[in-house]
Amino acid sequence: MPLHQRMAGLVVALATVAGLAACGGQSSAVAPGAPSTSMPMSAPATTAASAPVAADTVSIKNFAFAPANVTVKVGTTVTWTNTDQEAHTVTAKNGAFTSPALSNGSTYHYTFTKPGTYDYLCTIHPFMTATVVVTP
Numbered sequence: 612m613p614l615h616q617r618m619a620g621l622v623v624a625l626a627t628v629a630g631l632a633a634c635g636g637q638s639s640a641v642a643p644g645a646p647s648t649s650m651p652m653s654a655p656a657t658t659a660a661s662a663p664v665a666a667d668t669v670s671i672k673n674f675a676f677a678p679a680n681v682t683v684k685v686g687t688t689v690t691w692t693n694t695d696q697e698a699h700t701v702t703a704k705n706g707a708f709t710s711p712a713l714s715n716g717s718t719y720h721y722t723f724t725k726p727g728t729y730d731y732l733c734t735i736h737p738f739m740t741a742t743v744v745v746t747p
Contacts, residue, residue, distance in 0.1 A: 668692070669741070671699050671713070671733075676741035684746055688722040699733045709734075 664678040671693040683689060691701045693713040701710040701719050707729060710719035723729070723745040733739040
């Protein structure tokens with residue numbers, strides 16, 4: 612067999628092997644509209660510092676508290692609502708309040724009776740943190 616035919620055969624064989632190797636890889640693609648079953652390993656990226664918001668409701672969504680910084684007056688009841696498919700907690704770092712694990716659609720209410728800064732987190736996902744500032 613002439614050299615140019617052997618070289619052409621070798622090129623075809625290498626191209627076939629490369630093509631088959633590419634087909635054997637694993638994919639992490641999820642079908643459009645399918646729910647994700649994985650938990651992020653870190654907090655969602657933010658583009659700007661969160662300014663305090665005067666609000667009495669906090670949404671738990673996409674593994675984050677929103678708004679992350681809330682300012683309320685003494686006597687205000689704050690309501691947290693979990694809209695994630697994963698369970699979350701609302702737990703003050705100073706021990707002032709702690710919720711049970713909140714499943715999707717569950718809420719937790721806490722009435723702030725003393726002024727101060729209350730940093731809190733989800734104990735299941737400790738990278739989820741936020742703050743309530745209570746003013747007189």
